[in-house]
Amino acid sequence: MAEIDILVSEVGPRDGLQSIDSIMSTDDKKKWIKAESEAGVREIEVGSFVRPDLLPQMADTAEIVQYAKSLPNLTVAALVPNFKGAKNAIDAGVDKMCLPLSVSETHSKANLNKSHEEVLAEIKKIAEYIKSLDEDKRPEFEGNLSTAFGCTLEGKVSEKVVVSLGAQMMELGCDEVGLSDTTGYANPIQIKRLIGLLKSEVGDHNLTSMHLHNTRGLGLANALASIDEGITTLDSSLGGIGGCPFAPGASGNIVTEDLVFMLDSMGLKTGINIEALIEVNKTVKTFLPNEELYGFTIDSGLPKGYSKGGWGTN
């Protein structure tokens, strides 16, 4: 595969679908994932291994993982809230698992019904279990610091706590940590500062991914700030579907189409064909007739004379 500069990690099938009332059929999910993979997206978080009575939208995640694993050149990721979810994810064959740890303990209790200590205990158990597996069965295991830039329940959070929790996750055996602006509170200065603080604790190569929401319209500015600080993986959601159902007031992820347009027009390689991606949006819209998809590039179209891979002078 051609080299890329930025890995765009599509989280719509997980963060998007879990936040809406509509339940997408397993077949439609497969079509979405296949189409987006064919458009050049190299990592998709396809679902969440949670209790189906809590999130019925995610009940078919194991089947979706198995299907997605059949697609070439795709890293198949899933969210796991605890050891049980992680075991199911590994059984299903995921390439990568993300476990969210809310920096805001209030949010952690609302979201996972667990204190920091309890979540860290799950992480330890998962990391030990992964180590017990044959090497070729071991998925990548990311500990994700959610509400890292503020919480709709607690307000400001402590950057010291972010850094300390990140360090503990690495010590307990995570392969890497990621930062999430779950609530859309982050600003570019804060992004840069927190990346710097966390990297100096866990090492540059152990913090490469950022999960952003566009709640106050700053999503792409924050993505730019993240890239400036060496972040190479950015989460986004097709059509901006998404948000966290347990963080009241938090709206959707940054929009994949707008993010890819920004990166592509900047001359940063993503491996994604923006025109094909726009077609995927049109398809997914038909799968979610009762939901509003949004995006600026989708509405406006590409610039006149736009050709993939950079926009500048003529």
Added chain:
Amino acid sequence: MAEIDILVSEVGPRDGLQSIDSIMSTDDKKKWIKAESEAGVREIEVGSFVRPDLLPQMADTAEIVQYAKSLPNLTVAALVPNFKGAKNAIDAGVDKMCLPLSVSETHSKANLNKSHEEVLAEIKKIAEYIKSLDEDKRPEFEGNLSTAFGCTLEGKVSEKVVVSLGAQMMELGCDEVGLSDTTGYANPIQIKRLIGLLKSEVGDHNLTSMHLHNTRGLGLANALASIDEGITTLDSSLGGIGGCPFAPGASGNIVTEDLVFMLDSMGLKTGINIEALIEVNKTVKTFLPNEELYGFTIDSGLPKGYSKGGWGTN
């Protein structure tokens, strides 16, 4: 007045109102400008000195200028398309005039019905007229390079032409030049490159302002890139009202509320009270019952525990 880091120049009463069908009453315009000035906005482009048969929304600009001049601590700006408009603007008492020169000559002909040469001739005539006035009667005169990042009619434009036109405007007597992404085609890399190229031609202090549209969602990322390159004045429109009626497909300006939230949360001083600004949005909405105002911060509200002047750790 307290010092500021970034001057937010409200262009809604001009770029916003000229692009919509509704005609706001003179009284409502005055209320809007007064309320926004009281919220701390220090520069407002209050209208355009164009032929009222072409843009009836702008027919009362002279009266609006005279009113706005009575407000304390406000730079009253207006757009002028030609010498005649400039003379009317000066008679009305503007503090600042912007004359747009479309880098795309096709757009220039569609927008002003003039070639580059003809627009430059108007600029020369205006600059000479200003010099003939008593010093205390001379407004600031900015030459604005519109469609500087691409044109919906021509596609890519030449950066060499941007720089050359900028240099010519300065030679002909403009006090400064500004860059406009009229069509929402710009990306952060392009923004940085073009600012650098133009500054090296006209000097750092003669390029301080940027006019951005949010057509493809990149508006605030482009604002951030502009600030990184030393831009200190950013145009924006309350509620994102606006766009250029002569550039098909171009949608509105960046949203004042979102821009101010970004700057304020980054700890950059704008002099604007974000909470008061949100109230202005609610008021202006009642003046434009048939138009859609938009903005992320307006929809989501401020972060929990937000206090003016920076957001970070607790």
